Amino acid sequence: MTEKTCESALAVDSERLWNSLREVSAFGATPGGGLDRLALGDHDRAARDHLVAAARERGWAVAVDPVGNVFVTRQGTEPDLPPVLIGSHLDSQPLGGRYDGTYGVHAGLEVLRALDDAGVATRRSLVLADWTNEEGSRFSPSMLGSAVYSGAHDLDAALARTDTSGATLGGELARIGYAGAWGGVPRRLHRALEVHIEQGPVLEAEGVDIGVVTGVYxxxxxxxxxxxxxxxxxxxxxxxxxxxxxxxxxxxxxxxxxxxxxxxxxxxxxxxxxxxxxxxxxxxxxxxxxxxxxxxxxxxxxxxxxxxxxxxxxxxxxxxxxxxxxxxxxxPPTVFDPRAVAGVRAVAERLGLSNRDLVSGAGHDSVHLARVTPTAMIFIPCVGGISHHESEDIRHQWAVDGANALLHAALDAAQESED
Ligand SMILES: [Zn+2]
The missing domain is CATH 3.30.70.360 (Alpha-Beta Plaits)
Incomplete structure (x- = not known):
């Protein structure tokens, strides 16, 4: 088998992905089957620690930036090239679901693990990110971590944001041990990819595996x-x-x-x-x-x-x-980079996954990433289109399909030599 066909057969470990999602659901679990994992609370710290421990187990470098965004790097063979970033968020709404954001982080973790297990060396490094305070339910505005990273929001102003009890974002970062620095944080990216649940009813209703997200409302x-x-x-x-x-x-x-x-x-x-x-x-x-x-x-x-x-x-x-x-x-509306979007579509086709284009009605960290690097998103269906609710749910196969699409889209981008 040539290297190319070998890589095409590459797939995530579906049981490990599902177990890792189940494990992380314990941090902030609510009696109704959802999550109460507000940004920078004790449950968010536990979910972050769990991710960092998984990275350390594999020997991947972990960096935390000044606004608490976590970056796990699986180094490529040409580490000086701008890396490919995959990421989402581990925080939740006060009575949120288990998969909004968390699915994207843990699908990303599984992508890195699958590449490791298959012994695949990528030219560019792959960086898995957990963005701070995506939901905006504890500190306003939402998507604050990715906004600071991309330069759309001032760092000091972000650190000074307060929750309803008067605690500052900066103080909470220090309290939970996630007040970092820019050292080791990748600042120039080749591509950013985020897999996320649709949070709407279209994919499930149409029986489509993958949403190719062309932009955000x-x-x-x-x-x-x-x-x-x-x-x-x-x-x-x-x-x-x-x-x-x-x-x-x-x-x-x-x-x-x-x-x-x-x-x-x-x-x-x-x-x-x-x-x-x-x-x-x-x-x-x-x-x-x-x-x-x-x-x-x-x-x-x-x-x-x-x-x-x-x-x-x-x-x-x-x-x-x-x-x-x-x-x-x-x-303003976000239009994702046509080449990055086409890359996702091509991967879905190659993997035999049915797909359709979608524009996201919800905001995502990828909106900020799109300002600094070619960005694309992959949606998977969620049951009944329900999100921001404890009953938010996905099927095991949907989770696997999305993670495999992310794996191959990230791998394609990581092997590109040109910017
Ligand atoms: Zn989300």
């Missing part, structure tokens, strides 16, 4: 303020009211209908509502709404913004209230 957030007139619920005749909550209700409905008007790919959500005075027998005088709007194209997001301005003005006119809309966040 752009996100815009808006605060809407509705000002009406408060008053007594018993003494104010209906015709004389300017009820801010009734107006807000019309805004909520119109937002939910935006996709029908503009694009089926649009996601428009009113996720928060604050009513004042929020008392049963008082007419609501003011309401604040928090909106989240997503689409893969900036032009459609621009159209959605104009539509929001119009619909809030219409509601104000119809209800006699004052409605203002204020943009609070604008994250």
């Amino acid at each position: 752009g996100i815009r957030w808006y605060d809407v303020s509705v000002r009406g007139e408060g008053g007594h619920s018993g003494t104010t005749p209906m015709a004389l009211r300017r009820d801010a909550l009734v107006a807000a209700g019309a805004v909520v409905r119109a937002v939910s209908e935006l996709a029908d008007r503009l694009s089926p790919e649009l996601r428009a959500t009113t996720g928060e509502i604050v009513v004042s005075p929020n008392s049963r027998n008082s007419i609501p005088g003011s309401v604040r709404l928090a909106l989240d709007v997503r689409h893969p194209e900036d032009a459609v997001l621009d159209r959605a913004e104009r539509a929001l301005e119009e619909l809030t003005a219409d509601v104000a006119r119809a209800t006699g209230t004052e409605v203002t809309i204020e943009p609070v966040l604008s994250q």
